[in-house]
Amino acid sequence: MTVSQDAAVQETITPDGRTIGGVLMEMRNITLRFGGVVAIEDISFDIRQGEIRAIIGPNGAGKSSMLNVINGFYHPQDGEVWYKGAIRGPMRPHQIAAQGIARTFQNIALFHGMSTLDNIMTGRLTHMKTGMLSQSVWFGRAQREETENRAFAERIIDFLEIQSIRKTPVGRLPYGLQKRVELGRALAAEPSLLLLDEPMAGMNVEEKEDMSRFILDVNDEFGTTIALIEHDMGVVMDLADRVVVMDYGRKIGDGSPEEVRNNKAVIDAYLGVSSD
Amino acid sequence: MLYRESGDFKVSYPADQQTFPIRFDRLAFWITLAVAFFVVPFFINDYWANAVLIPFLIYGVAAIGLNILTGYCGQVSLGSGGFMAVGAYTCYKMMTAFPDLNLAFCILAGGVTTAIVGIMFGLPSLRIKGFYLAVVTLAAQFFLVWMFNKVPWFYNYSASGMITSPERTMFGHAISGANATPAATYLFCLTFLVLLGFLGRNLTRGSVGRKWMAIRDMDIAAEIIGVNPLMAKITAFGVSSFYVGVAGAMIFSVYLGAVEVTEAFGIQKSFLLLFMIIIGGLGSIFGSLVGAAFMVMMPVLLKNIMVNSFGWATDIAAHFEFIIIGGLIVFFLIVEPHGLAQLWRIIKEKMRLWPFPH
Amino acid sequence: MVEFLYGIEVVINGLMAGVMYSLVALGFVLIFKASGIFNYAQGVMALFAAMTLVGVQEGQVPFAHLINSVFGTQYHHFGWHINALVAIAIAALMMLLFAYLVERYILKHLVNQEPIILFMATIGLAYFMEGFGDLMWGSNIKTLDVGIPQGGNFWIEEKTAFLGGEDFYGFYLDTLDIYATVIAFILVSTLVLFSQYTKTGRALRAVADDHQAALSVGISLRRIWVIVWSIAGIVALVAGIMWGSKSGVQFSLSLIALKALPVLMLGGFTSIPGAIIGGLLIGIGEKLFEFMIGAPFLGGATENWFAYMLALVFLVFRPQGLFGEKIIERV
Secondary structure (H helix, E strand, C coil), X not given: CCCCCCCCCCCEECCCCCEECCEEEEEEEEEEEECCEEEEEEEEEEEECCCEEEEECCCCCCHHHHHXXXXXXXXXXXXXXXXXXXXXXXXXXHHHHHCCEEECCCCCCCCCCCEHHHHHHHHCHHHCCCCHHHHHHCCCHHHHHHHHHHHHHHHHHHHHCCHHHCCCEHHHCCHHHHHHHHHHHHHHCCCCEEEEECCCCCCCHHHHHHHHHHHHHHHHXXXXXXXXXXXXXXXXXXXXXXXXXXXXXXXXXXXXXXXXXXXXXXXXXXXXCCCC | CCCCCCCCCCCCHHHHHCCCCCHHHHHXXXXXXXXXXXXXXXXXXXXXXXXXXXXXXXXXXXXXHHHHHHHHCCCCCCCHHHHHHHHXXXXXXXXXXXXXXXXXXXXXXXXXXXXXHHHHHHHHHHCCCCHHHHHHHHHHHHHHHHHHHHCHHHHCCCCCCCEECCCEEECCEEEECCCCCHHHHHHHHHHHHHHHHXXXXXXXXXXXXXXXXXXXXXXXXXXXXXXXXXXXXXXXXHHHHHHHHHHHHHHHHHHHXXXXXXXXXXXXXXXXXXXXXXXXXXXXXXXXXXXXXXXXXXXXHHHHHHHHHHCCCHHHHHHHHHHHHHHHHHHHHHHCCCHHHHHHHHHHHHHHHCCCCX | CHHHHHHHHHHHHHHHXXXXXXXXXXXXXXXXXXXXXXXXXXXXXXHHHHHHHHHHHHCECCCHHHHHHHHCCCCCECCCCCCHHHHHXXXXXXXXHHHHHHHHHCHHHHCCCCHHHHHHHHHHHHHHHHHHHHHHHCCCCEXXXXXXXXXXXXXXXHHHHHHHCCCCCCCCCEHHHHHHHHHHHHHHHHHHHHXXXXXXXXXXXXXXXXXXXXXXXXXXXXXXXXXXXXXXXXXXXXXXXXXXXXXXXXXXXXXXXXXXXXXXXXXXXXXXXXXXXXXHHHHHHHHHHHHHHHHHHCCCCHHHCHHHHHHHHHHHHCCCCCCCCCCCCCC
């Protein structure tokens, strides 16, 4: 893989033919504290357009907190977040979502009172603009917009192969399908940056293969930049273009999967060595 | 004719999204509407109008309103009584200040004012959730009732402290005051319910409804996926209060005719509405109507059975009413939190398969 | 000077009223701590307990009105009078039975529901008990007399007359209120000692902290709930006796539940001392506000809403109340 020095501008081509562009998001010297506890200490890294970036590390390292900083739920006490070339000022999470950042959650945060289709349609909310007055009359503009967005949601449903459960209330779905629906909701937002918080947690081998395939397809077909937290090293090696390793709130590794795997600090803190 | 949808395939998204996807239901709905508008007015009498139909129509509007706030958006409100009072008193002031203004406009003005008041009392909901919000709404309830009692400007300095509704007409028929005919009043209320029900249904199935439900189900996740919580809650309070205010204005002007605020809009009204939407079904327009019908019919039924047939004392009937309502609330919350509307949906599911078991 | 002394009298009366609120709030805190339920029915429980007490004391026939209506009979009283203490014991037993039935038929089925559903269930329970109590003992106002002295305390009045000179007649305090304060104090101390030093008390605190963890160390959730609701029932009985002695046993007793909400807002839902302090603050606040601003400028009757407004203001600035735990939201 050819990497250029001026990472901010040059594009690179991966061995399997995908294009990775310039820097999409950059965290500079981020420090996050909760009272006396330092969750993240002076961490800097970047995420490039079109790549799959993994964030790994032992439990409690601050990975989920980092994701929360990226989507604006936590505000770091120190440091800057740069997105699409501009520094991010103080913004509320819903405004950040409108900028094109979507995510899934470690413990599944679907809306249990709604069906699969409705949940995915909530992902389209940032794109639906008709006012309340039109909506109250329904026929006309509101219905047209609803139909267009329904069509988009259906394409996501096709992509994720969940047609048969589209009207089922999500509370009744098994865990693996719920995770898929949550992915669908995030995809429905057409994000520039997709954050996945342990998307493989609790899945068996087949489900992991399916989910991996979906993630790769999303990146390949839609060109979506993906940042994911993951514990399964096999998945990380297969999927990720670059990896950030965190431990006790600090960054201890940053590079391609092979570089990180051979990094002594990472091995000591997290990976361990195989006994052969 | 069997209740079926086989062969009834939807080929467009709008068709899939319609309110009554099954043809039988659609027919039933239009027939009911036709009967309500064109048949009932000829057979209606004073008793049926005042005991059953008109309160049902008015409380139906109020229940839809409360359901939007509590059932769809998850914000508990115990202040509906006070908000109805706002609608009623606004309507009264408009009626007395502008005697030539059509009653419908006075009622709508009542709705708008209540929407504004509702938004004001709803602003704390951004920081306060759950029971704590219930306390805020209680503050609204008690304060508003006290205010309408104490500040004479609201009841035009009348000695009794009550407000009475002057006579108003629509298309030549009296709909308020002593000369109002049951048929005219009934049609007036029916029009309001059908219109507001239509608007309510549209709002709840569109994106604003989804925003409300997202906030209800998981407000943090909702915010992260792009729902502005402030706007969602404010619109919920605003729309809900509009409906409740309209209902309050109608209770005053067209149903009771004369109102004393503590008795007509006290905390027991807030609970009445809450019970309607719990029993009828939270998060369902149809459920709001079912709940309203149920709570309106129950005392009438009990009185007819216990007092007229069994010959028991009226206060015993009243006690049984409490026992039955209380018991039903607990029953529904345990067995079917989505109320009668859900039970009805389950029955229809079974009917779609009948006579086959699955 | 006399005005100031009257102000002090208002404050002391407010404190006493506050003690009454605290008694009711205490029942709420107990149940909320152990099961996360805000028991709206606490007020009706107090009413029902008081009605049962009077009914047993006077030898009333339960469900007399209904029986007479159905069978055309004329039974009202058994003809005996029961000693106050025995009647209290019987009423307490009724509350224990009530706690058991509530746990068995309601709580057990609602274990994993959200708090708002549980709250609405207790509203349903409140209405049910109200109708049931009225049916059982009749809805007319009753006087409750278990021998607690009432009326202005002349001893205190005399002894404090010297404070204000000639125009001041001394602090007028109701003896009943003084008794209520003492009883409340004893009750709270007992409860605090119970929860700190006994095995069951410790189990209660464990359940209040974490249901799952408590289950995993072998604590029976159901048994704890029956115990907690029984204690709450006893507290309700005491509150019912106090309020009933003061203003008679009538429907408005059940509305006390609504008053307890602002008390809990201030004191936090999970703190026993918080309930006490919250009650006192509301009691004083209400009476002072009415005395200084309500009666002279606003036409009076501000006690109807002052407590809620105070709670509202508090909530905006400190959502967890004075003593409650800060709610941290995690994603």
